[in-house]
Amino acid sequence: MSDTATRAPARLTRTIAAIGLAAAAVIAPFVSGWESGGKQHLVAYRDIVGVWTICDGDTANVKPGMVETPAGCEVRYDRQLTAHAKPVLACTPALKGHPNQLAAAISLAYNIGTNGYCGSTVARRFNAGDWPGACDAFLMWNKAGGRVVRGLTNRRRAERDLCRKDLP
Incomplete structure (x- = not known):
């Protein structure tokens, strides 16, 4: 079992209250794995x-x-997940009850900021009911400092794959 997986349950207190058990169980280890590679800095x-x-x-x-x-x-970490989950749910309320799509959206917001997420094509497509299109739009966010970054491309593919899982 990875260090991330063993740390995740202790982190879920406020996050569960903010987004529910199913999404919290998915998002906590997912974001941590991408943000820190499973190792806290x-x-x-x-x-x-x-x-x-x-x-x-x-x-x-x-x-x-x-x-x-x-x-x-x-x-x-718990504070940040909660701080990102609440605005994601506020600007894309259709995600409530869809743990995989919500977890992918929170991961994106954790990385690009909640304002970036709420103004994104991803959020607009979720709100329009275009769930597959919203999932594919994650791939647009693969740049840092104006250049494509392989790690971000890999993260966005993983977020898109999570988003596509059990689509409504």
């Missing part, structure tokens, strides 16, 4: 575009030289 670092980041891709109030504990990372 306890020391702040600059991501691919120079944003200070810590733990599992958390950029909120991160400063150079910052150090976090594993328990602190779990609290930060």
Whole structure:
């Protein structure tokens, strides 16, 4: 069992309340695996575009030289998942009750921001009832700093695949 899988259940407290058990069980290990490769970064670092980041891709109030504990990372991760889930559900309410599509959407929002997600083609297509089209639109978000990044392309394919699973 991966380190991510063993950490995930402890992280679900607020996330479950925000999005429900089924989506939380999918999203917690999924995002963590992409954000940190299954390994928490306890020391702040600059991501691919120079944003200070810590733990599992958390950029909120991160400063150079910052150090976090594993328990602190779990609290930060749960807080961030919840902070991203609520706006995703608010701007794409049709996702409620569809754990795979919701988990994919939260993963995208976690990576591009909730404003980016809510203004995206992905959200517009979900809201229009074009579920397959929404899933395919994940692939549009594979750039950082204006250039295509292989890791983002791989993540978007995984999000699209998750989104396509059990489509309504």
